Amino acid sequence: MAVTEQPGKPGLGERIYALLFQNYIWRSVFRSGYPNTPRNQMLVVATNVFLHLHPTRIHRTHVKITHTYCLGGLSFFMFLGLTVTGVLLMFYYIPSTETAYINMKALETDVQFGLLMRNMHRWMAHAMVILVFLHMMRVFYTGAYKPPREFNWVVGVVLLVLTILLSFTGYLLPWDQLSIWAITVGSNIAGSAPVLGGDVKFTLFGGFSIGQTSLIRFYTLHVIALPLLAAVFMTVHFWRIRRDGGMARPL
Amino acid sequence: MAETTPRPRREREEEVLVWPDLVFVEFIAVMLFSVTLLILSTAIDAPLLNHANPDLTPNPSKAPWYLLNLQELLLHMEAGLAGVTVPTIALVLLAAIPYIDRKTDAQGRWWGTENSIKIALFSWGATIVLMWLLILFDAGKFEPYTRWFPGLPDGKGLSGLRTLQTDWKWTLGGLRYPNDLTNIPAPFGIDNINLAGDRKVFLYWNKGGINLVAFMVEQIIPMTVIIGLSVLLVLVQKVFRWVHTTRDVMIVLFSGFMAAFLVLTIVGTFFRGEGQNLVPPWEVPIHPHGA
Ligand code: HEM
Numbered sequence: 001m002a003v004t005e006q007p008g009k010p011g012l013g014e015r016i017y018a019l020l021f022q023n024y025i026w027r028s029v030f031r032s033g034y035p036n037t038p039r040n041q042m043l044v045v046a047t048n049v050f051l052h053l054h055p056t057r058i059h060r061t062h063v064k065i066t067h068t069y070c071l072g073g074l075s076f077f078m079f080l081g082l083t084v085t086g087v088l089l090m091f092y093y094i095p096s097t098e099t100a101y102i103n104m105k106a107l108e109t110d111v112q113f114g115l116l117m118r119n120m121h122r123w124m125a126h127a128m129v130i131l132v133f134l135h136m137m138r139v140f141y142t143g144a145y146k147p148p149r150e151f152n153w154v155v156g157v158v159l160l161v162l163t164i165l166l167s168f169t170g171y172l173l174p175w176d177q178l179s180i181w182a183i184t185v186g187s188n189i190a191g192s193a194p195v196l197g198g199d200v201k202f203t204l205f206g207g208f209s210i211g212q213t214s215l216i217r218f219y220t221l222h223v224i225a226l227p228l229l230a231a232v233f234m235t236v237h238f239w240r241i242r243r244d245g246g247m248a249r250p251l
Numbered sequence: 252m253a254e255t256t257p258r259p260r261r262e263r264e265e266e267v268l269v270w271p272d273l274v275f276v277e278f279i280a281v282m283l284f285s286v287t288l289l290i291l292s293t294a295i296d297a298p299l300l301n302h303a304n305p306d307l308t309p310n311p312s313k314a315p316w317y318l319l320n321l322q323e324l325l326l327h328m329e330a331g332l333a334g335v336t337v338p339t340i341a342l343v344l345l346a347a348i349p350y351i352d353r354k355t356d357a358q359g360r361w362w363g364t365e366n367s368i369k370i371a372l373f374s375w376g377a378t379i380v381l382m383w384l385l386i387l388f389d390a391g392k393f394e395p396y397t398r399w400f401p402g403l404p405d406g407k408g409l410s411g412l413r414t415l416q417t418d419w420k421w422t423l424g425g426l427r428y429p430n431d432l433t434n435i436p437a438p439f440g441i442d443n444i445n446l447a448g449d450r451k452v453f454l455y456w457n458k459g460g461i462n463l464v465a466f467m468v469e470q471i472i473p474m475t476v477i478i479g480l481s482v483l484l485v486l487v488q489k490v491f492r493w494v495h496t497t498r499d500v501m502i503v504l505f506s507g508f509m510a511a512f513l514v515l516t517i518v519g520t521f522f523r524g525e526g527q528n529l530v531p532p533w534e535v536p537i538h539p540h541g542a
Pocket residue numbers: 068070071072073074075076079132135136139142144145149152153154155156157159160163234237241246247248
């Protein structure tokens with residue numbers, strides 16, 4: 001008779017592990033086991049809605065940091081971070097020309113970590129604009145826009161415009177001298193459009209000059225309309241990367 | 252669609268698992284950025300100037316930095332052309348790149364074609380130099396060296412493109428420039444296309460006639476320079492025998508575009524002081540008077 005190995009008694013470590021990660025409740029949340037075997041590593045990606053943005057396997061060259069410099073992923077991370085800090089800021093901000101500036105001041109003095117939230121939101125916004133530009137350059141110089149990825153490049157250009165618009169609309173909200181004049185200058189640029197210029201400016205401002213009507217428009221665009229649109233286009237962007245056969249590779 | 256055929260076995264062996272290999276890299280990147288931004292946010296506060304005052308215009312007034320490229324362009328040509336027409340065309344062309352360059356060669360790896368690095372470097376470099384020369388010219392920095400230019404008042408040179416509209420005078424046969432060309436009656440007395448709300452389709456077409464001089468200086472010449480230099484940048488590198496494929500042409504144009512964009516943004520941000528004058532960075536007020 002062949003000698004079969006008899007499992008020994010489970011040690012303390014294994015018993016704790018089983019208690020923590022193999023109990024009924026844990027298994028109801030995470031379907032796959034701990035990702036310490038190739039099977040579980042694939043399952044953890046495939047069964048988790050967030051990780052499922054990824055494929056389970058990926059070509060060697062694409063995990064090299066120098067292929068993407070993580071720029072697209074980091075743009076997305078900025079978007080997530082901006083959503084979190086933005087929601088926190090919304091608790092303290094009233095989009096009225098009477099209160100907006102006072103609310104901003106109060107972040108510095110009356111709100112725990114208020115200024116930190118605001119600073120994070122602002123620097124992440126700048127970082128996102130820069131990262132999206134760099135991501136576009138990385139995609140271009142790796143020739144990753146070529147068929148079948150033409151349309152995803154177009155989706156990318158839309159995302160670039162949305163990123164800039166998100167930043168632009170947010171710029172007005174503090175209602176200080178910097179914000180209203182930057183937005184006035186920016187809107188005057190749009191207002192110089194041939195034929196339609198006047199209408200574009202009137203629509204942006206909700207009137208002939210910058211005021212309460214403009215603030216509520218910029219606010220609504222900034223906190224709901226543009227983020228939703230951007231989220232929709234990002235969904236398409238990520239979905240298309242998978243549908244187009246993963247990231248581009250030499251044929 | 253090539254993607255429907257199963258991947259050959261050999262390729263499978265070239266693949267790695269996303270967990271841990273990719274998720275690990277992503278985690279590190281996210282941590283690096285989180286920590287950097289957190290440190291940045293404790294060190295530098297977001298600006299908050301005085302309460303908004305629509306009656307007090309800061310000098311200079313600037314758009315957010317990522318629009319300063321357009322604000323800079325605005326100083327050199329008609330506002331609608333710089334602020335809307337050129338960027339719109341640029342965005343459409345940008346989106347059209349994959350529909351123009353459709354070959355699947357040289358994809359999915361950095362650079363890809365034989366000369367692409369050379370081409371990119373040359374296009375970036377040449378564009379940065381050219382942009383600076385144009386900006387310096389329009390700021391009148393070459394005025395002392397252009398006093399030889401015929402048709403200008405004694406001892407005066409070109410202090411920018413608009414000198415051709417303001418100071419340039421000559422006669423050729425019976426034609427007097429600029430007076431004879433600022434009010435050319437439209438043939439058959441046709442009028443500009445006027446839309447509702449006093450909107451004219453052509454800018455330099457007034458009741459009396461067409462201002463050909465302003466049209467040239469504000470729109471035709473700037474457009475010619477933009478298109479001309481782009482074409483030149485491609486042609487020069489064809490002469491060098493660097494540019495062979497459509498991909499190469501795209502690299503020239505994309506690099507030139509990004510370089511021009513960068514120079515305009517930097518000049519608009521760091522080199523424009525009071526009255527939008529071209530000044531060194533240390534003379535650009537951080538908190539301009541009025542803010
Ligand atoms: C908010 C903006 C954007 C986000 C969040 C985003 C996100 C991503 C991510 C996560 C990837 C995976 C690879 C990588 O990280 O590089 C990717 C790939 C890609 N992106 Fe973006 N992107 C954005 C904007 C753009 C822009 C502006 C363009 C081009 C104009 C673009 C074109 C592409 C293309 C063509 C790919 C496929 C690359 C390949 O196959 O190698 N994206 N994007």
